[in-house]
Amino acid sequence: MAGQTLYDKLWSQHLVKERDDGTALIYIDRQLLHEVTSPQAFEGLRLANRKPWRLDANLATPDHNVPTTVIERAEGNAGIKDPVSLIQVQTLDDNCAAFGIEEFKINDARQGIVHVVGPEQGATLPGMTVVCGDSHTATHGAFAALAHGIGTSEVEHVLATQCLLAQKMKNMQVRVEGELGTGVTAKDVVLAIIGRIGTAGGTGYAIEFAGSAIQSLSMEGRMTVCNMAIEAGARVGLIAVDDTTIDYLAERPYAPTAEQWDAAVADWRNLVSDADAAFDKVVEIDAASIEPQVSWGTSPEMVTGISGEVPDPADAADDTVQRSYTRALEYMGLAPKQKITDIRLDKVFIGSCTNSRIEDLREAAKVAKGKKVASSIQLAMVVPGSGLVKRQAEAEGLDKIFTEAGFEWREPGCSMCLAMNADKLGAGEHCASTSNRNFEGRQGYGGRTHLVSPAMAAAAAIAGHFVDVRQLDAQPTAQEA
Amino acid sequence: MRQFEREQGLVAPLDRANVDTDLIIPKQFLKSIKRTGFGVNLFDELRYLDEGYPGQDASQRPLNPDFVLNQPRYQGASVLLARRNFGCGSSREHAPWALEDFGFRVVIAPSFADIFYNNAFKNGILLVPLDEDTVDRLFKAVEANEGYRLDVDLENQRVTTPEGEIIEFEVDAFRKHCLLNGLDDIGITLQDEDAIRAFEEKHRVARPWLFRDKAPA
Incomplete structure (x- = not known):
């Protein structure tokens, strides 16, 4: 029997139930929330008189609507001049307060773009399933987390059930081998990949990015690559765990500590595709051929x-x-x-x-x-x-x-x-x-x-x-x- | 969710590949905290000649006469015909909300982006993937025949043309079941509450670092 891909492992570790109709219930470890795609989900919970299944799985921050000038931000939410944007940010604050969900508000030093905040806090960990009502949730796959964007109905579904109804994707491996030239960055790598396979090239697949050029990237670079998996049509981008992953996470606020850290690291070391894993599709790219x-x-x-x-x-x-x-x-x-x-x-x-x-x-x-x-x-x-x-x-x-x-x-x-x-x-x-x-x-x-x-x-x-x-x-x- | 069995509707052709979610509903309209009212801004940048913003009186805006949905012959269309990779881009469910609110019940295209595919079915919209040649033939037929309608039958998974041609299509069993019965996913999932709790306990023991608090009582 062929070995498992990283995606196969993450899938089977979160499989609650397979159903006769070909769908599966997948357990979700982390949901990130922001102001744009969550209000209708919270409203849905209210209308059905439901509560979030597990509060500590959720973390929220406003990011899409917030102004970015120093003067506006000094005023907090009051600095949001567009009244419609203000209502949306205020609604996130109100919903998080009402349901008891942790939120980094507009002037919290930890506020930021959800896909920057999650990893920075260690709220994204290897082996997790991570969802957010935002297609760039693929970013978190850089940590060997099974992460993807979902719509608002699914945000509500995860809040209410801690699960998602899903179908298993196919496996694609994109191997970038060799050394990147000076001045060539992770962004250039992922744009070159998209240029090669097209914006629908990854539709229906989870893409694992591999090869020596990918391994040589920092976590920041890996996040850039996985972030744009969706621009290649793939909801999920993944990179295997190695020392770079583990070094990045040590002592992050939400990361485990002491003996739990050791146990977690031992577990995370398995989050790589087996040597004999079978991919449905493999794309190879020569790193030296990529220019800015x-x-x-x-x-x-x-x-x-x-x-x-x-x-x-x-x-x-x-x-x-x-x-x-x-x-x-x-x-x-x-x-x-x-x-x-x-x-x-x-x-x-x-x-x-x-x-x-x-x-x-x-x-x-x-x-x-x-x-x-x-x-x-x-x-x-x-x-x-x-x-x-x-x-x-x-x-x-x-x-x-x-x-x-x-x-x-x-x-x-x-x-x-x-x-x-x-x-x-x-x-x-x-x-x-x-x-x-x-x-x-x-x-x-x-x-x-x-x-x-x-x-x-x-x-x-x-x-x-x-x-x-x-x-x-x-x-x-x-x-x- | 609104039930879907069969749609016998006028077809509007949007002859464009990679129709992205920004095109379907531009970001300035995502600021609403409601699920309704997006139809008036569907394809806003293609449909109107001015820049749209939330809360405008759409009846006062200049329409782009060249845009397909503004042409008299396509008024009242409920079936949208498009090219490959329809719905690519963001996860905004506002895209299917806008299509549905405008009056579309079916989108036919050679392929759809994954997240949009999920979102559409959760909002009573049937997506029908047909091969490129068939889609191309339908484009030609729609353009040549004013009032061209298709009969889209979900139960039997077939599209019937005015000429009587029958085109079969694929749809996965679960989505078909939900659409035919107008079922709410959350209700279905909560029937498995015991299985979820049992999984969660096992998961907590195996990987305690994934849980920061005690489970709520």
């Missing part, structure tokens, strides 16, 4: 290397793709065969659950240090993923590097990744963004998003257009007129 990536279109699969150019729709594989490309170029205001380095930017956003952790900020700061944001850039902003990331960055002096270079240093939240707060693009504006989606209107009505790594975003801010971060030292850093 830039998305040019309106789907994350519309991506290419920094040395590349915008494709010509005339060369598309089929009619549907051709129409998509034509429409994307029209929306993005780009010409066929335009060089990526010729794309000029109006705004730069460094943040989001994909790239707002301390290592991301360090990489961007390294590029920004001693330089100035180009005068043609209207706004370059850095939004840390949590209050604790912000504090750490300030302790390292990164905030000074950014502000001296002309970046705005903001308070934590989802911010311009999806522009539910005031941080957004204007129509027609091009943005170098470290976020995860470049859909039409995602960062603001008519806005044009280019997905890149933090280092590439910082480099673009300084040059005013995309540049190859690997050649930065060889380039003049003079500000453009």
Whole structure:
């Protein structure tokens, strides 16, 4: 009999019951809650006169709607100027208080983007099942946790039953072998993977990312890769446990201590795919072939290397793709065969659950240090993923590097990744963004998003257009007129 | 949940691949704390010529005459025809809420994104995956024939065209059962309350670090 994949192990460790109709009841260890996808779930509990099954499995924080300027945040919830956003954040506070769920409120130092907060607190642990009403819950798979996004009906279902009705996914392994080039980051790896397999390539699969290039990544880098599994169509991204995982978790507030820590570590060491495990699909990528990536279109699969150019729709594989490309170029205001380095930017956003952790900020700061944001850039902003990331960055002096270079240093939240707060693009504006989606209107009505790594975003801010971060030292850093 | 047995409805063709959830319902409308009222903002950026915001009077907004759902011949459509990977992107259940509120009961496409697939079935919307060639044929037929309707029969898992062609489709047994009977998942799961409690106790003993408190009494 073939061995088990990591996904198979996590599935069987949480299987409450298999049913005749092909579905299964899966036990959920952790649910993260935020203000956007939870109000209707709490309302559903109330209407049915139900209570949460297990309070300590839940952790909440507001992130999508919160303002990010220092002045607004000083006022707490009262600083939320949009009345509809305020109601949503206030409703989360009220629901958590009424049901007894732990919440990091707007001005708690531990507040932040749910997918930054969970791991940072050790509230995400290897071997857990983790859900959240947010598709980027795949992030937590970096810890060998079975984690995925769910809809609001399922949020209510998990609150009420501590279980989810699920069907087992298929297993895919994406192996990235070899050494990543200098200046090539986790973000470039995952964008290259999406470019290769497409935004529906992982539909129906749990993707395990493996290979020496993945193992060489820090936990922050691994979270970036798993975060965007959903952009490849896979609800679940996973990476096996190793020393990097365990070292990251030691002494986190919600992590086990003393003898429970030892027992947990011993258990976590098994959270790897068996050597003879069978995958339904395997994709292999040579790490050395990956260059810094830039998305040019309106789907994350519309991506290419920094040395590349915008494709010509005339060369598309089929009619549907051709129409998509034509429409994307029209929306993005780009010409066929335009060089990526010729794309000029109006705004730069460094943040989001994909790239707002301390290592991301360090990489961007390294590029920004001693330089100035180009005068043609209207706004370059850095939004840390949590209050604790912000504090750490300030302790390292990164905030000074950014502000001296002309970046705005903001308070934590989802911010311009999806522009539910005031941080957004204007129509027609091009943005170098470290976020995860470049859909039409995602960062603001008519806005044009280019997905890149933090280092590439910082480099673009300084040059005013995309540049190859690997050649930065060889380039003049003079500000453009 | 609203029951679904059969829909004999007008078909609207949305000729686009990778229709994402931001396109189905833009983020500014996710600020509502209700489940209803999203239909007026379904496909907001395609449907209107101005930028939408919550609480607007939609009747005063300029419509995009080129958008398919604004064309007179597709008024009252309840079956949406689209291309591959429909519903990709975020987990927002506001997407099926908006489709349902607008009046769609069925979406036909070559493939659907996983989270959207779950969310749609929980809201009484039937998703019908058909192969690319069949979908392509349906697009041509819809565009060529004004008033083109399809008969979508969940019990027998078949779509019947006006010409009498029968196209069979797949749907998993559990979702079909829930949809046919309008069943609430939570009620079904709680029938297994004892099994969940038994599992939880075993799980707590095997991996105590996953539990921070004593179980609520």
